[in-house]
Amino acid sequence: MDGDDETSGPMIDEIYANGDDGDKRSRRAIMSADHLDIEAYAGLYGGRTKIMRLLFIADKMNNPTTQLEALRMAYDEIKKGENTQLFREVVQKIDGRLGPAYAMDTAWCESVDRRAEQKKEKLDNELNAYRTNLIKESIRMGYNDFGDFYYAHGQLGEAFKSYVRTRDYCTTSKHIIHMCMSAILVSIEMGQFPHVTSYVSKAEQAPEALDPITVAKLRCAAGLANLEAKKYKLAARKFLETGPELGCHYNEVIASQDVATYGGLCALATFDRAELKSKVIDNSNFRNFLELVPEVRELINDFYSSHYASCLEYLGNLKANLLLDIHLHDHVETLYDHIRHKALIQYTHPFVSVDLNMMANAFKTTVAGLEKELEALITDNQIQARIDSHNKILYARHADQRNATFQRVLETGRGFDRDVRSMLLRSNLIKHEYNVRALRKL
Amino acid sequence: MDPLEALVTQIQGLSSTPSDVTRLHTILKQSDDSLRSDSTRLSPLLSQLDPSLHSLGFLFILDASTAGPVSKTQAENVVPIVTRFIGACSAEQIRLAPEKFISVCKRLKDQVLLLEAPIRGVAPMFTALRKLQVSTEHLTPLHSEFLLLCLLAKCYKTGLSVLDDDVFEVDQPRDLFLYCYYGGMICIGQKCFQKALDLLHNVVTAPMSTINAIAVEAYKKYMLVSLIRHGQFSTSLPKYSSSVAQRNLKNFCQPYVELANSYGTGKIAELEAYVKTNAEKFEFDSNLGLVKQVVSSMYKRNIQRLTQTYLTLSLQDIANTVQLNSPKEAEMHVLQMIQDGEIYATINQKDGMVRFLEDPEQYKTCEMIEHIDSSIQRIMALSRKLTTMDEQISCDQLYLSKAGRERQRYDFDDFDVPQKFNI
Numbered sequence: 001m002d003g004d005d006e007t008s009g010p011m012i013d014e015i016y017a018n019g020d021d022g023d024k025r026s027r028r029a030i031m032s033a034d035h036l037d038i039e040a041y042a043g044l045y046g047g048r049t050k051i052m053r054l055l056f057i058a059d060k061m062n063n064p065t066t067q068l069e070a071l072r073m074a075y076d077e078i079k080k081g082e083n084t085q086l087f088r089e090v091v092q093k094i095d096g097r098l099g100p101a102y103a104m105d106t107a108w109c110e111s112v113d114r115r116a117e118q119k120k121e122k123l124d125n126e127l128n129a130y131r132t133n134l135i136k137e138s139i140r141m142g143y144n145d146f147g148d149f150y151y152a153h154g155q156l157g158e159a160f161k162s163y164v165r166t167r168d169y170c171t172t173s174k175h176i177i178h179m180c181m182s183a184i185l186v187s188i189e190m191g192q193f194p195h196v197t198s199y200v201s202k203a204e205q206a207p208e209a210l211d212p213i214t215v216a217k218l219r220c221a222a223g224l225a226n227l228e229a230k231k232y233k234l235a236a237r238k239f240l241e242t243g244p245e246l247g248c249h250y251n252e253v254i255a256s257q258d259v260a261t262y263g264g265l266c267a268l269a270t271f272d273r274a275e276l277k278s279k280v281i282d283n284s285n286f287r288n289f290l291e292l293v294p295e296v297r298e299l300i301n302d303f304y305s306s307h308y309a310s311c312l313e314y315l316g317n318l319k320a321n322l323l324l325d326i327h328l329h330d331h332v333e334t335l336y337d338h339i340r341h342k343a344l345i346q347y348t349h350p351f352v353s354v355d356l357n358m359m360a361n362a363f364k365t366t367v368a369g370l371e372k373e374l375e376a377l378i379t380d381n382q383i384q385a386r387i388d389s390h391n392k393i394l395y396a397r398h399a400d401q402r403n404a405t406f407q408r409v410l411e412t413g414r415g416f417d418r419d420v421r422s423m424l425l426r427s428n429l430i431k432h433e434y435n436v437r438a439l440r441k442l
Numbered sequence: 443m444d445p446l447e448a449l450v451t452q453i454q455g456l457s458s459t460p461s462d463v464t465r466l467h468t469i470l471k472q473s474d475d476s477l478r479s480d481s482t483r484l485s486p487l488l489s490q491l492d493p494s495l496h497s498l499g500f501l502f503i504l505d506a507s508t509a510g511p512v513s514k515t516q517a518e519n520v521v522p523i524v525t526r527f528i529g530a531c532s533a534e535q536i537r538l539a540p541e542k543f544i545s546v547c548k549r550l551k552d553q554v555l556l557l558e559a560p561i562r563g564v565a566p567m568f569t570a571l572r573k574l575q576v577s578t579e580h581l582t583p584l585h586s587e588f589l590l591l592c593l594l595a596k597c598y599k600t601g602l603s604v605l606d607d608d609v610f611e612v613d614q615p616r617d618l619f620l621y622c623y624y625g626g627m628i629c630i631g632q633k634c635f636q637k638a639l640d641l642l643h644n645v646v647t648a649p650m651s652t653i654n655a656i657a658v659e660a661y662k663k664y665m666l667v668s669l670i671r672h673g674q675f676s677t678s679l680p681k682y683s684s685s686v687a688q689r690n691l692k693n694f695c696q697p698y699v700e701l702a703n704s705y706g707t708g709k710i711a712e713l714e715a716y717v718k719t720n721a722e723k724f725e726f727d728s729n730l731g732l733v734k735q736v737v738s739s740m741y742k743r744n745i746q747r748l749t750q751t752y753l754t755l756s757l758q759d760i761a762n763t764v765q766l767n768s769p770k771e772a773e774m775h776v777l778q779m780i781q782d783g784e785i786y787a788t789i790n791q792k793d794g795m796v797r798f799l800e801d802p803e804q805y806k807t808c809e810m811i812e813h814i815d816s817s818i819q820r821i822m823a824l825s826r827k828l829t830t831m832d833e834q835i836s837c838d839q840l841y842l843s844k845a846g847r848e849r850q851r852y853d854f855d856d857f858d859v860p861q862k863f864n865i
Contacts, residue, residue, distance in 0.1 A: 378751040390754035390795050406805040406814075413817050420824050422644050424610050424831060425618070426682065430649050432612060 038069050042077075047252035048151075048189055049326075051077050051086065056326045058093065068097055075102050082116060083154040084109045116153055123149060140169035147182060160186045160195075173206040177214060184221045188253055196225040216246035220254050224327060227262060232335065233270040239263025240279055244288040254327075260289035261318075262328060264296040268303055269338035273346065276304055308343045309364045315339065341382065344373060348383055348394060356392040367392055446480060449473055450490055453499030460534070463498055467538050470502045477506035493527045497535035500527060505542045508549050517553040521562060524550045528566045533573040543574060544583050551587050561595035564588070568600065578607040585609075586620035593624055593631075601628040605637070619645055619656040626663060630732065635671040642667060646691065647683035657687060658694045659727070665698045666732045673743040675702040697723045701733070710740055710765045741766065741775055742784060749785050749798040757794045769794060 038057065042050055054074040061067045071094050078087045091104045127142035143166040150159035163182040170176045180203035187195035200222045203210070210218070223238035242259050267280045280286060281304060290297035295314050302311035315336060322332045347362065348354055360370045374394065377383045385396045449469075456466040477484065484507035491500045504527060508520055524546060536543045547570045554563035571584040585604065592601035605625045612618045622641040629638035645660035668675045677699055679688050692699055697720050704716045717724070717733055724730040744764045748755060757769035757776075766772045776796055779785045786799040803810070835841055 375751045379747065386753045386798075387751055387755075388753040389756065389759060390793075390797075395753060400800075403801070403803070403805060410814070410817065413821055417821060417824060418640055420828060421608060421610075422640070422647065423682075424827070425612070425644060426647065426649060427831070427835075428610055428612055429615055429618065432615065433649065 038066060042073055044255035044257060045251050049252055053326050057324050060324050072098055072102060082112050082152050084112050085154050119149060136169045136171060140166045140175065151186060156186055156190045173208045177203050177206055185253060188224060193225040193228040196221050212243050212245040213249050216243040217250045220250060220259060223262065227327060227331060232266040236263055236266035236270055240267065240283060240286050244285055256289055257292045260293040260296050264300050265335050268300060269335045308347060308362055312364060341377060344377060345382055348385060352396050354394040356394060445476060446487060450487055453491060453496050457496045463535055466498060470499065477502060478509060493530040494532060497531040498538060501536055501539060501542050505546050512553060514556060517556050521553050525566045528570045536573060540574060547584055548587060551591060560591045563591045564595050564597050564600060567591055579609060580611045581609045581617055581621060583614065583617045586617055586624055589621060589624035589628060593627055598628050598631040602632060623656050623660045630667060635667050639667050639671055646687060647680060650684050650686055653686050653690045661691045662695050662698050662727060662729060665702055666729060666736050669702060669705050669736045670739040705740060713737055713740060742779060745775060745779060746785055752798060754795050754797045757796060760796060
């Protein structure tokens with residue numbers, strides 16, 4: 001517990017202040033949405049996801065300066081690549097607000113398109129030649145090149161098809177893994193997460209031992225897929241299993257910071273206390289990730305040591321940023337609700353009676369609001385307690401086993417009685433019908 | 443000698459010993475047609491017979507004489523005769539010709555309805571039903587007629603006395619359908635919702651090859667009663683109900699299904715709005731009263747839910763959460779529910795707080811032990827019945843021949859497998 005910085009207070013205060021000492025602790029600078037450093041953020045990623053993330057931020061942001069900043073960076077990034085389709089979209093979104101330097105560059109588009117046309121033809125010819133010669137490895141390479149080409153030009157569906165086609169020509173397990181990684185990458189970009197799951201499992205089944213970086217990448221991909229499928233617990237497990245070797249090797253999909261955030265939040269929402277301790281806090285692998293995002297580390301520690309107010313505050317501050325995350329934004333509300341409910345349940349668990357005023361203080365909310373939340377949890381049977389709304393106290397409720405058993409027995413008896421009676425009646429009716437039919441036959 | 447005179451003499455002569463009565467029955471059956479052709483001349487003959495001694499003959503002649511359509515004034519004359527006959531007749535004799543007896547009773551029902559005095563038929567019909575019944579487990583066609591008269595005469599209590607018997611033996615499915623449907627309505631009238639639910643459940647889940655109007659109407663009421671009693675309703679019927687019912691019943695009761703859905707959301711205002719817009723449909727089915735009870739049950743349900751979460755709650759808060767207009771109204775609701783034993787609570791009027799208590803039943807009293815004991819006895823009796831029934835079925839020729847035929851096919855397969863292995 002965090003009792004050492006308030007040694008002067010009497011013991012009793014400390015107990016009552018369970019979870020309410022957030023204010024006394026030193027405040028760390030917490031980044032908030034307005035200060036989101038887009039440049040630093042974008043620096044974490046590479047490839048197509050960088051552009052997509054920037055565009056996503058631009059879409060979600062109401063602040064025009066940040067919005068334009070994001071668009072400007074996206075523009076620059078696209079210019080480095082060959083995706084003219086995306087380029088046109090961005091230019092349309094910028095709408096001339098960034099001056100003539102960021103206007104429509106028709107000449108660039110045309111030259112890129114022309115080159116693409118030529119390259120496609122060349123690849124086509126090459127592939128046809130390989131196919132007539134029936135050289136497996138070359139055909140694989142040919143399809144692979146096609147996949148890369150389509151991917152660079154933003155034709156994800158075609159890219160996926162090409163990558164998958166290489167599968168028939170894979171000869172070593174290394175090839176298979178390469179194929180799986182490419183397919184996973186494209187599927188994530190397309191948002192086709194069921195594909196991701198299947199290709200991850202395919203890659204994991206490879207007979208040869210995988211190198212640690214690939215393993216880490218696969219874990220991340222599986223985690224993302226589970227997150228999108230709302231299987232938060234599985235997602236948390238996958239992210240927690242991700243090895244520190246990941247580094248920035250997978251920045252075309254996910255940054256290490258994201259692993260910490262996604263994994264931390266999912267774990268907080270779904271794990272129980274023991275699991276949280278053993279799998280998150282004591283997990284030396286994952287600690288490396290958490291170091292990258294101190295806010296998440298702090299809030300997990302706060303949650304575990306029952307400083308709910310400070311934990312919830314961290315969460316509140318993080319929220320705006322998380323809503324700008326391309327993968328997490330849909331799940332933020334659900335995860336937050338889960339975390340809050342778990343905090344409430346954990347808070348009430350050890351007590352026979354809880355003063356609602358204290359509790360509301362600890363959760364930085366009003367008594368009335370807390371009452372509503374508790375009511376929902378009690379109705380859901382997640383907390384066994386009843387609220388004394390007059391004195392604002394929550395009393396734990398211990399079910400009387402004996403009475404409950406009697407009640408259940410009598411109820412079961414009545415149910416049995418009813419069922420058997422109606423069954424006898426039905427069987428007689430059926431018998432009757434059968435007899436009628438038999439008579440008719442005679 | 444006039445054939446009718448002769449018949450009367452025979453009736454008078456052959457009504458003492460059982461064997462004589464059987465002979466008389468054959469004679470009467472033979473002369474049934476001639477009786478019908480002479481229906482106008484029959485009434486005076488009845489005065490020569492004693493209904494308690496010559497029940498069978500009296501029955502035949504009565505049946506023939508009342509066969510034609512009757513006017514109101516005639517009915518005025520006939521009803522007392524039939525009533526007297528039902529009261530006096532001997533059960534052994536009339537059971538020889540149940541179909542005659544039933545048709546006479548049905549005519550009695552028609553006539554009291556014609557006279558718009560259904561209550562005049564209740565008592566005789568009850569006597570008739572008991573006389574016709576071999577055992578209390580037997581459902582006669584008169585059951586449904588009796589319950590209908592009870593409903594029309596609003597003598598619900600009398601109806602309940604019959605509904606207390608457990609019925610197992612049924613001749614005509616239609617009788618059962620009507621019996622359960624009317625019975626359900628009587629129980630609803632008496633607010634025995636669980637019993638009503640059971641009866642209606644029997645209708646809905648009964649084996650049927652085609653959908654029928656009784657089942658549809660019963661299903662509508664079943665839904666409403668289920669909402670009142672349990673506060674929820676699932677549209678899926680149990681597996682043992684007929685496939686026709688599972689597939690089609692819902693489609694006939696769309697407004698009710700939507701009502702149940704709206705109830706499920708727990709929002710009073712929504713439910714009330716829905717009821718208001720669809721009041722005509724419910725009125726048309728004459729279920730509007732029941733629908734209104736559903737609405738008011740929602741208040742109760744919501745208050746009951748509060749007892750699970752709160753120890754004390756102010757009347758104002760209750761009114762707010764349950765969406766009642768004033769604390770006063772909330773107090774009335776809570777009071778009513780305490781009175782009905784639906785919740786355990788005390789109201790403190792001084793500061794307007796309600797204190798919810800736990801169920802005070804400790805399962806320690808003598809009455810409770812007796813209740814439990816009687817329940818055990820009941821279940822044991824039921825289980826014995828089940829065993830006998832099982833034995834009966836396993837000795838049933840039809841069943842055995844059917845089961846045997848299927849068994850053979852399996853045996854053939856069993857026989858087939860080892861052969862393959864031998865090769």
